[in-house]
Amino acid sequence: MTLSLVLQAVFAGVTNGMVYALVGMGLAAIFKGSRVINAMQGEFSVIGAMTTVLLLTKAGWPYPAAIAGGALAGALVGAFIEVAFVRYMAKKNASEDSFLLLTIGLALTLSASILFFVGRDGHLLPPLGGEGVLIVLDAVIQFHALWLIAIGIGATLLLRAFFHRTTVGLSMMAASIDADGAATTGINVARMRTFTFVLGGVLGAAGGILVTPLIGVDYQLGLNLTLKGFAAAVLGGLTNPLGAAVGGLTLGLVESLAIIGISSSYKDVVAFSVLIVIMILMPQGILGRAGRRGG
Amino acid sequence: MTSRLFWIAVALAVWAVLPFVVPRNIADLLVFTGIYSIAGLGIGLLLGHCGIVNLAQATFYGLGAYASAYCTVMMGLPSAVGFVAGAVISMALAYVIGRPILRLTGYFLALGTLALSAIASALFFEWDWLTGGTLGIGGIPKLDLFGFVLDRPSRYYFFVWIVAFACMAVARNLVNSRTGLMLRAMRDSSTAAASLSIDLQGLRTRVFVVCALFGSLAGSLFAHHASFVSTQSFTVDRSISFLLIPVIGGATSIPGIVAGAVFVTFLPEFLSKLGDIHQILFGLALVAVVVMLPDGLMGAVGRIRAWRAARRGGDAG
Numbered sequence: 001m002t003l004s005l006v007l008q009a010v011f012a013g014v015t016n017g018m019v020y021a022l023v024g025m026g027l028a029a030i031f032k033g034s035r036v037i038n039a040m041q042g043e044f045s046v047i048g049a050m051t052t053v054l055l056l057t058k059a060g061w062p063y064p065a066a067i068a069g070g071a072l073a074g075a076l077v078g079a080f081i082e083v084a085f086v087r088y089m090a091k092k093n094a095s096e097d098s099f100l101l102l103t104i105g106l107a108l109t110l111s112a113s114i115l116f117f118v119g120r121d122g123h124l125l126p127p128l129g130g131e132g133v134l135i136v137l138d139a140v141i142q143f144h145a146l147w148l149i150a151i152g153i154g155a156t157l158l159l160r161a162f163f164h165r166t167t168v169g170l171s172m173m174a175a176s177i178d179a180d181g182a183a184t185t186g187i188n189v190a191r192m193r194t195f196t197f198v199l200g201g202v203l204g205a206a207g208g209i210l211v212t213p214l215i216g217v218d219y220q221l222g223l224n225l226t227l228k229g230f231a232a233a234v235l236g237g238l239t240n241p242l243g244a245a246v247g248g249l250t251l252g253l254v255e256s257l258a259i260i261g262i263s264s265s266y267k268d269v270v271a272f273s274v275l276i277v278i279m280i281l282m283p284q285g286i287l288g289r290a291g292r293r294g295g
Numbered sequence: 296m297t298s299r300l301f302w303i304a305v306a307l308a309v310w311a312v313l314p315f316v317v318p319r320n321i322a323d324l325l326v327f328t329g330i331y332s333i334a335g336l337g338i339g340l341l342l343g344h345c346g347i348v349n350l351a352q353a354t355f356y357g358l359g360a361y362a363s364a365y366c367t368v369m370m371g372l373p374s375a376v377g378f379v380a381g382a383v384i385s386m387a388l389a390y391v392i393g394r395p396i397l398r399l400t401g402y403f404l405a406l407g408t409l410a411l412s413a414i415a416s417a418l419f420f421e422w423d424w425l426t427g428g429t430l431g432i433g434g435i436p437k438l439d440l441f442g443f444v445l446d447r448p449s450r451y452y453f454f455v456w457i458v459a460f461a462c463m464a465v466a467r468n469l470v471n472s473r474t475g476l477m478l479r480a481m482r483d484s485s486t487a488a489a490s491l492s493i494d495l496q497g498l499r500t501r502v503f504v505v506c507a508l509f510g511s512l513a514g515s516l517f518a519h520h521a522s523f524v525s526t527q528s529f530t531v532d533r534s535i536s537f538l539l540i541p542v543i544g545g546a547t548s549i550p551g552i553v554a555g556a557v558f559v560t561f562l563p564e565f566l567s568k569l570g571d572i573h574q575i576l577f578g579l580a581l582v583a584v585v586v587m588l589p590d591g592l593m594g595a596v597g598r599i600r601a602w603r604a605a606r607r608g609g610d611a612g
Contacts, residue, residue: 109578
């Protein structure tokens with residue numbers, strides 16, 4: 001195990017980890033705002049990436065506009081899911097399990113819709129920053145991966161500022177911590193819940209758009225991203241979107257170091273085993289302090 | 296009570312005649328309905344009586360199927376050995392994994408079982424010396440009951456459904472036994488149950504083991520029906536569709552489990568006549584059931600009955 005091999009694994013781990021982090025942050029934001037585990041979080045990524053692909057290749061939009069269109073598609077689907085389904089079920093006091101099943105059903109529907117309307121082929125997007133690579137000590141990292149990591153870090157910091165500095169972000173936190181209390185201070189709790197879904201949709205779409213130049217997107221990508229994003233969010237303590245960023249990076253690094261330690265084919269086995277062990281041994285997530293259900 | 300007996304007799308008569316009057320492809324689906332009912336029954340026990348969402352049933356289904364395939368094709372052993380081996384391995388695994396994993400609750404437990412299914416599906420794929428990987432294992436013999444070969448769907452139908460009825464009887468007895476009472480106490484108030492010195496962890500593990508047993512039996516039955524098993528049959532998607540059975544039908548009701556199994560086997564088949572759009576429609580049907588019928592189909596039937604009884608009571612008064 002040479003230094004460059006380890007460095008290569010670290011590069012790959014951080015890159016993948018940032019994608020898991022984006023998906024996981026969206027999941028955690030939705031859970032924080034609505035107590036719904038969104039089993040279709042990965043579908044947001046697929047929708048965002050597919051929309052970008054279609055706008056770029058079929059409609060001929062410039063790349064930045066197509067990316068914005070993809071992110072917007074994620075936001076709109078998120079808002080639609082909340083207004084059309086979650087709001088109604090929350091009114092009926094549906095159980096945790098029914099929300100899980102609802103989002104599983106929506107995930108199946110969306111994945112089937114993409115298969116039906118777009119087809120089963122995979123699609124790639126052009127890498128950001130061109131095809132070039134950076135070589136450090138014989139380890140290679142694509143410029144696109146550097147962009148991905150930078151955008152991921154930027155999104156994490158923005159999200160932090162959003163929740164701590166802006167009125168909307170603070171209102172969302174308030175609505176999730178104490179819905180009745182928030183309502184008495186004039187916060188529209190239902191609208192805040194819609195916003196969390198919009199936020200989750202945008203973050204998921206961003207993860208999907210950024211990962212597509214590396215691995216491509218097809219209608220089946222969603223489930224795997226949901227599972228990894230879920231794992232990232234749980235490692236981070238689930239209610240803490242920023243914890244999900246740490247969780248995602250940890251997961252990515254564990255996975256890619258497992259590849260050089262064991263074998264590439266056991267990547268998922270290692271990732272999910274780590275997830276199960278951490279859930280049992282460290283129920284608060286690896287950061288530990290925020291608590292599973294608290295703020 | 297006599298009317299109840301009458302309806303049971305009618306249902307049995309329909310059940311006995313059905314495979315002979317329907318076309319072969321429907322008989323084939325009815326076999327699958329039986330197999331899925333067995334697998335779904337275990338999940339229904341966990342969901343309805345312990346409040347546990349089990350998304351790992353494809354793991355045990357796969358273990359049963361591969362045990363049957365490996366024992367009969369690779370080792371040339373009688374098929375009964377495959378059934379027993381699958382059941383023993385599944386129950387042992389469920390016990391070993393269940394003890395720690397069932398300490399989780401709610402979403403975390405659902406996610407834990409989902410992760411388990413993802414791990415198992417990756418291992419089935421990687422351990423191709425055992426499972427044949429994506430190429431699978433073919434040539435699994437049809438079951439042979441004392442010289443009577445169950446080589447047609449209409450014959451296998453009876454065997455599968457008799458096994459299914461036996462499993463339902465076991466599940467019913469379990470629910471009506473002391474264990475069932477403890478389960479109900481645990482579901483309604485786990486703290487109160489614990490204070491009555493009920494071993495919650497042991498209880499949940501026991502039901503998880505029974506669920507794994509049912510999953511493994513269903514898998515072995517599937518292997519002997521399809522004659523071919525490969526990794527595609529034991530993915531996370533399959534675990535999800537197994538979970539849908541009790542969710543759609545109603546977890547605590549045995550007719551509900553059968554209704555759920557009919558839903559997940561027949562609906563995709565009928566919708567597929569509409570062309571490629573059928574998967575979307577299936578997804579939407581699922582969403583509609585979850586949103587509109589939170590207690591499943593049987594819960595809806597119960598509500599209609601209660602509503603009619605109330606109306607009749609209103610008329611009399």
